Amino acid sequence: MNKKKKSVREAALDILELIDKQQSYSNLLLNQVIQKEKITGPDVGLLTELVYGTIQRKLTLDYYLQPFLRKQPDHWVLNLLRLSIYQMVYLDKIPDRAILFEAVEIAKKRGHKGISSFVNGILRQVQRQGVPSLNIIADPIERLSVETSHPLWLVQRWNKQFGWEKTKSMCEYNLLPPVQTARVNMLMTSMEEVISLLKEEGFDVQPSPIIPEGIRVLRGNIAHSKVYESGLISIQDESSMVVAYALELSPDLAVLDACAAPGGKTGHIAEKLKGTGKVVALDLHSHKVRLINENAARLQLQNIEANVMDSRNTSELLELESFDRVLVDAPCSGLGVLRRKPDIKYSKTIQDIAALSHVQLEILNESARLLKKNGLLIYSTCTVDMEENLETVNEFLRQQENFIPHYIHLPNSLTHLVDPKENKVQILPQDFGGDGFFIAAFKKKDQ
Template sequence: MSKGKKTVREAALDVLESVEKNQSYSNLLLNHAIEKYGIKGPDTGLLTELTYGTIQRRMTLDFYLAPFINKKIESWVRQLLRLSLYQMIYLDKIPDRAVLFEAVEIGKRRGHKGIASMINGILRSIQRKGVAAIESIEDPVERLAIETSHPQWLVKRWTEQFGIEKTREMCETNITAPHQSARVNTLRITVDELIDRLTEEGLTVQKSSIVPNAIISLKGNLAKTAAFKDGLLTIQDESSMLVGHSLDVHEDFTVLDSCAAPGGKTTHIAQLMEGKGKVFALDLHKHKIKLINENASRLGLGNIESKAHDSRRAGELFAAESFDRILVDAPCSGLGVLRRKPDIKYTKKESDLESLQTIQLQILEAVSPLLKKGGLLVYSTCTVDRNENQGTVKEFLDGNKEFQPFPLTHLPETVQPFVEGNMLQVFPQDFGGDGFFISCFKKDS
């Protein structure tokens, strides 16, 4: 094997190790590994499947492995056992003998003969005896936590908030692969024209049944297309696209997107305004402002102005009552996007959720004086937690009597069944999009 060249399973092992050791995001590491090791074609799909699948099911795999490991083992060995067992249990197309052979070879290369022999012994024992039954766990919350690889505190919290059945549906959806969706840049191309063009590029795509001017890829990576490069589309989840629609913007408006990076919602607002009016985009980090600018430039949107600034101090930049619409897409726990970022499950703590609500309220309090009378303020998150969502909304409205709940009747008809007055809570199982929350308020005239 040439230097620098690795097998797909070795590359997956490297990614899994980095995710656990450095708490790095798997999606970023995955892209890095694909480039670094020159992984191409179907192997890219396999690497993604192995990495995400093993992370998604980590707690289940550890439950299965526990009876077969009777001594302390190195971190990379545990990762290799998880990776191998994932293939044996969840991937029908890969024969066990191929999984065992590769695991032993990696064991020899990364460790020594003794480690390779132990790995072989553990995997062969599992093959012979089978894995423990999850049904043997008596406590329903613990059983669901192990079965769907979600931390027990989270399953308990969701069960208290939404009941066990809704929690089960959500946890089961969270361990399935998400589909890729994109927003069509209708300032440059129609949806039908883009579908034709992507079909010519070899992709299989269809219109979204949920959001106008959106498409879903059934086969092929939209981000790797010439159409993406040419600014004809932008990758965005369908739930996230609802935020732009919730602002009910008009062409001549001045809008503030107070937590804007990487710019998916910013560019959507600018597009809904037909490239007219003005969208001011703030984000705390300079390198993220670069992403917003790159997105705006690729899509040909000249009505966006971005600045690195803490939105909790937005009053330093803008006069009171400067904006027709304000969006607070607040920092949150991200518990609605566990399918796309499965590593979040294992790094979040329950206490994190409380400190996030403080920041969410600080941002709302800071930007609300900047809204014109009669204007709309939209608060959104990519989480499914009642405290961060309905809890934050209640606290804000209780302390700001000049704001009234504003009904979300202007959202697409397809999501109206999920709307409750001025609030929309989307669960991952509702239509296959991310878990998302949107709430709308109007400032008294």
């Protein structure tokens, strides 16, 4: 006998529970559940909206629920209430009666009659009374924290680092769905051909105003396109594409990508070398190195060599001063990608940031030994934490007397973001809709 197929809301609740229990990333779990439960068509969009929306707005939803909860319910019940309130407040196409009916049915199936009555009672109260106003929160920083569902410590920290206007804009921007962007493989095709082929497949795309080889996807997921399968494009955020420009690449250079997986920047570097020279790409995990190799094969790039290696010990295995360029796209707190991975904002702590800075410095110092004299070392992260980024940069320069800051060359549309005094770039999500990113460049002196 076939087991009854789960409803979209049941599947969404399962994912929310797994994220909390396993600390797994929402994007990975979402794909797994879509395949396992054979969810198709418009239901994929609804499931994605329910999962991401509920996670994105978790602190706001808890604020809305607070006056109606006399006791803390079981965790799954709290997630079911969050999921239901999210639909009632933010999704105007779904009638309340459908939301309530489904929530009560799920509560009956998962719990007992008392729980289904409890869920029904809470949601009916919310329906009658409405949610509490955010305007009663007097402190503007606390209000912004609740309104945009960012932990208070993070909003306070950003306010200190970037000021109120930038912090407010960044928190609001982080709630918007990210635009899918891709990089055209200029070794195999042209921008015009890719846009034409994607339009034939039914996708709505346009050239990026930021990156010459970038495209923005207005409708559809091009990961499922023939154009992607045939290696004509790579899915990559525009901010991430900026990094290859900072490397000032020209043919026949030897480049080390010290923290390479999943290989987006590796492929971009190899393409910018026009298939010449070599890109040595490293990662600690063999399954991630396999991803880099698969990507290189799809893009038909012969100049990538991927190895399993700990970037903190590279000088024991690779020849010293053998690379013209070194990229350290360092492991970081990921606070620049909260639109794609909203669960990060609830799991990261100040202690995590301090620990990551230590690891970043280890990798930078080790990678510096592999760079030729007059070569460029690029440090990048997908975060927007000034302490994490600047302290690492300043400490590296203190420890490495034979390195000096180097001016960062970017596409013309982004030169205004370069801080000429500091030789660094901090991209915020609101700058052009990409991920938050930090880039610094160093040159090795010719002693």
